Amino acid sequence: MTLTPGKLKGLQAVSTRNGIIAAAAMDQRGSLQKSLAKEKGGDVSDAMMEEFKAIVAEVLTPHASAILLDPEWGLPASRRRAPNAGLLLAYEKTGYDKTGPGRMPDLLDQWSVRRLKEAGADCIKILLYYTPFDPKDVNDCKHAWVERLGDECRANDIPFFLEFVGYEEGADEKALEFARKKPEIVKASMAEFTKDRYGVDVMKVEIPVNMKYVEGSRCYSGAAAYTRAEAMRHFLDAAGVATRPFIYLSAGVSNAEFTESLELAADSGVRFAGVLCGRATWKDGIPIYAKQGAGAFRKWLEQEGVRNINNVNDRLKAATPWHSIYGVGREALAIG
Structure with missing residues (x-):
């Protein structure tokens, strides 16, 4: 696989010198507003949403290689990130279409890849709710949608990060039954979107197991969906279908659960290229901001938030540089 100059430059902008993506996510909109x-x-208010995001950007980006924001409330925050931090911008509308089946996605009406790039984006990120077990007509629509996005990013020579989150209509996605199905959903989704036709440069993927149901884990709930050995095999099986770099998302779990997930990924020998971690870093500060204000939230972030992001960063010693997966040599990186 080869990278064009613009895609190479964009990936360098959001990663560490060693090629690890250690990014913070702050593109939550509807869920953050509700919380x-x-x-x-x-x-x-809009001002509160902008302020919350700006404080997160100011405090956490000195410890991150990049930050993911949205163009609705996140542009002021993008201008307050640390000089070392690159910028990913989200292109999709928050949530999904609830008027029909399939959790269909949509794009922000007044934005395009060109406009996001002009607003300072180094990379474009899209979230898609996806399960390989949906009806063919539903997934055909989603596949075509991602193909169009890949072409738009190619035309603007900017990296395309695709995040896909699994689900099952009518199911409790935190329950034991879904936990048993999750490894196959994650693996099959990665197998689909790693295909060249989609033009995805980095896949942002879920941990392929629910750590609460891994027997013997520190956050074990008491009900087992998998032994530790089985969980490690699920990590390897999912990673084994990837032909391009992938990073893990935190999916709203606690910092302790996410860091344990990364430890298990490392123990499994998975070649993941980093993380895009949001709520596992800052979500416990939501009630502090809401009830005590910006000053108290900033103070909490400077202590607990920084500790949380450093906990994640410590687990990235086991990550694999994205450029080694693309076969990019040191000479090309120096030129880029």
Whole structure:
């Protein structure tokens, strides 16, 4: 696989000198607004959303290789990130279409890849709810949608990060039954979107197991979906279908659970290229911001938030540089 100059430059901008993607995610919109409103006991203004994101960017980006933001409330925050941190911008609308089956996605009406790039994006990120077990007509629509996005990113010579999150209609995705299905959903999704036709440069993937159901894990719930050995095999099986770099997302779990997941990935020998970690770093600060204000939230982030992101960074010693997966040599990196 070869990278064009623009894609090479974009990937370098969001990774460490060693080629590891150690990025913070702060593109949450609808879910963040609801959580803040619940804790505040009232409406959340646009100014509050912008302020929350800006504080996260200011405090955490000195410890990150990049930050993922949205162009709706995140552009002011993008201008307050540390000089070392690259910028990924989200292109999809928050949530998904609830009027029909399939959790269909949509793009922001007033944005394009060209406009996101002009706004400072080094890379474009898209979130897609996906399961290989949906009806063919549903997934055909999603496949065509991703193909169009890949072509748009190619035309603008900017890296395309695709995040896919598994689901099952009508199921409790935190339950034991879904945990047993999760490894196959993650593996089959990675096998699909690693195909060249989609033009995805980096896959942002879920941990292929639910750590609460891994027998003997520190966050074990008491019900087992897999032994530790089986969980390690699921990590390897999913990673084995990837032909391009992939990074792990935190999916809203606690910092302790996410870091244990990364430890298990490392013990399994998986060649993951880093993380894009959001709520596992800052979500416990939501009630502090909502009830005590910006100053208290900043102070909490400077202590607990920084500790959380450093906990994640410590686990990235086992990560594999994205450029080794693409076969990019030191000479090309120096030129880029």
